[in-house]
Amino acid sequence: MIENFWKDKYPVGVAAEINPDQYPNIQTVLKQSCERFANKLAFSNMGTSLTYGEMYALSGAFAAYLQQHTDLQPGDRIAVQLPNVLQYPVVVFGAIRAGLVVVNTNPLYTAREMEHQFNDSGAKALICLANMAHLAEAVLPKTGVKHVIVTEVGDMLPPLKRLLVNSVVKYVKKMVPAYNLPQAVKLNDALAKGRGQAVKEASPQSSDIAVLQYTGGTTGVAKGAMLTHRNLIANMLQVKQLMGANLNEGCEIVIAPLPLYHIYAFTFHCMAMMLLGGHNVLVTNPRDLPTMVKDLSKFKFTGFVGLNTLFVALCHNEGFRRLDFSSLKLTVSGGMALQQASAERWKEVTGCAICEGFGMTETSPVATVNPFNAIQLGTIGIPLPSTLCKVIDDEGKELEIGAVGELCVKGPQVMKGYWQRQDATDEILDSDGWLKTGDIGLIQEDGYLRIVDRKKDMILVSGFNVYPNELEDVLATLPGVMQCAAIGVPDEKSGEAIKIFVVVKPGASVTKEQVMEHMRANVTGYKVPKAVEFRDVLPTTNVGKILRRELRDEELKKLGKK
Template sequence: MIENFWKDKYPAGIPAEIDADRYPNIQSVLKESCQRFADKPAFSNLGKTLTYGELYRLSGDFAAYLQQHTDLQPGDRIAVQMPNILQYPVVVFGAMRAGLVVVNTNPLYTAREMEHQFNDAGAKALVCLANMAHLAEDVLPKTGVRHVIVTEVGDLLPPLKRLLVNSVVKYVKKMVPAYHLPGAVRLNDALAQGHGKTPREATPQAGDVAVLQYTGGTTGVAKGAMLTHRNLIANMLQCKALMGANLNEGSEILITPLPLYHIYAFTFHCMAMMLTGNHNILITNPRDLPGMVKELSRWRFTGFVGLNTLFVALCHNEDFRRLDFAPLKLTLSGGMALQLATAERWKEVTGCSICEGFGMTETSPVVSVNPFQAIQIGTIGIPVPSTLCKVVDDQGIEQPIGAIGELCVKGPQVMKGYWQRQDATDEILDAEGWLKTGDIGVIQEDGYMRIVDRKKDMILVSGFNVYPNELEDVLATLPGVLQCAAIGVPDERSGEAIKMFVVVKPGMSLTKEQVIEHMRANVTGYKMPKAVEFRDSLPTTNVGKILRRELRDEELKKLGKK
């Protein structure tokens, strides 16, 4: 049986099991860590550092505000729409301490995407960066959001620096379009109103939902994965167990370039690093490579969490290559496949090997990681403790070790299900707790696993899931489109890039520019097609379903990869 296969596959010092019930809820982990590491730095951004003690005080102020100045009740959903700034952990932990369910929202979302997510989640409150408040102004009247809290980039900085940073962002860089949100409260005012007041600490059960994390799952309709307190606690304990031997509590400095609203960074930096009392350096805009490298030069960082796209960009940056990497002992990769050439180049530049892992939003997210003391490049490592994996054929029958099939996962980090989508939950999660990943993999005799193909049509752009259904639904609303299809094609920078195929209605005309303009108005940047091809027809099944696989195979043949 697969249950017995994994027991002896862990390197010395790594337990096969964790106690997923060690803490009753995330609040208890936060309280213990913030007391234990009160004077240790927790998060730094724009030259300001919050200690764990300060994080607990400020999150308590926010919780008290929510409880005493709004009508929000435990279990209500609060959308949090911010990049990597100090306000993010303050708001998230404050909301949790007030008993609210956090709905992580991409700050780059268009109005259409925001409206869907807020309505689907039933969000009653929103905390957003002023930079996207103009979109909220358009969206909120169509939603049930009643409480809006707005923050500016520099709001938690010292007064003079706050004024300078906020003024530069607003008036020099012109990154804050004008908005009008009657009744909106400034975050600093909310913190001031809650200051000095003791929040009523929420005590949710382990099986209660802590976070609604939106994903397309194995289809293109965005759904909220219900991640419970136990799910997230289990995954933080699993991460600590697998990497703990290489991380010292309260003394590591971790670079945080991936967005905290993404489940990968959320669990690792906000959850697992909280457990170990370590220091996260928040990079607000990793696309600004010169700015990021300048920030890196200020720290003797010991850990770096990234993905293939970022590793490639940094290794091509001359100033990055000049940094002192002597303290760096842990590099983690996830979100997209790590290319061999990238891993070799990173090791050459930094002297540190990359530990690749695998995860999904539905698994909180970490399923497997390469142990730092026994890395096998080209694999996704071994399952984190208390996790079982198996591969099954198209009929769902378990296959022997070494056979290829769909990878399935079972463990305490597997989600409760999709929010208000029992049918979608039943498609991916069975009665025994096995989750279908939609990825085709193989389990080696030594316990390491490899992903060899993708069963689902999902496109992976720089670690972000993009679902063809959504793109096709959006493009179909453009007058003149008769048929359309979206696929992923290999891309050196982002792993995959989006290509769209379009059939134009008879008697009408369309240009690539019109297609791009329409998509830009309706989807966020990473969902934008890089290529558009017009055709007279698209391959379909006998019932008219477009065969994306045929289109992908054609593209691969052109590239000589099939």
């Protein structure tokens, strides 16, 4: 039933299908785009730009270095731990051209999180920012990482500017803690060694893994979603098909404030925009709104990819409101729910409506999106071409259109599975290719979908998944903690904020400051709770399982939202 339902739901001019086998691998897309758009700008950051031709040459130099100066082999994993700087596309595409599997790693990870990801992925190489190298120093002896490449923020800038930026970051702002990694190679030295050397272009199969993207999935244990070349190419073509009708090849300037290591930004900026020959303006620190706004003022940007938190912050910024938005024709929202008030305010400030979509790391990531010329606020749009959606009940039975149930997705962008975790894969992905999203939604008669609730206890902070299990496991290691629970509570800025409930062991003493200090030392900043409440008991089931939903309902009642 569901297969035929979607066929007539696409806007005029948008085909219901794409060919995910149009390209055999990402290398092919990259080569064709970099040749076709050789003189067009690909990425800009800190006042410096790379054309597609320059990016291809630099990625080739990095690929040659990996092939001729390391013992890394096709299929080996390389962890890339970088913010939005020009080095990111250079090393990612260089690694892929050398046949390596990219493991995107959050630069804000703590040592504990890095150790898990490097060991779980079996990473043999790491490229990181000097700012985080002290953490790498502590972690690497406990991992199988043999090759380390370190870069500084300004390494892709012209010589004088590079020296100035790197010196300010290191000596004035003191943002580079001392580290000792004698085996580390500087990125610019690696590029110099690879420059002019022949690259033996890897030619992976479409079913081979291109990226291991870590996520909690529907539980709190970080797992690597195996995204193949075909998955990423399919999503790139799907996004272009549904969103590209209003975009012109080689002409678009798109602002990229979301981190490229996040699959949402990776697919849009490094994949879909590459196919279109678009110019991506990388924002290294979107929290620094004055600097970001100053950078935006230099471009007649035509596209903006963001999330609710950022839209709210920018619309409250006087400098942003004064910018010239006459060229802006596409704003895309994902990563977290878009609030209607935020969407209306953005349209009022910029004149451009926001297209909200839905996706997961496991779907590479886009599954549905609002077509730019047929936006329905409050919905997550329609499935991308070649994508099916359905809702099921608790027994797995497909429900009628309009009924509420768990949303499931099927399409060529759905991951191969979780890395070395068949049991976890089987829980979320069935033999017919249907992926359970863990979200409760409904399909409208017109084909648009709505999300009405989350099945799992996941907390969404500024577009990042936070899993209560992980936070509780960390907090349980703090001496004196007997029981704890983590929930998400509504927050105007970040969508949700984390609140921790703690029961202290009899005779022990634990303070809020100790809890916060412990969490800051062990989890990334966005996972640190905003509030801590001590209780004598926590609500539990008759078998002792803590009822997070009951705690959440109490908080909503306090806020008058339930």
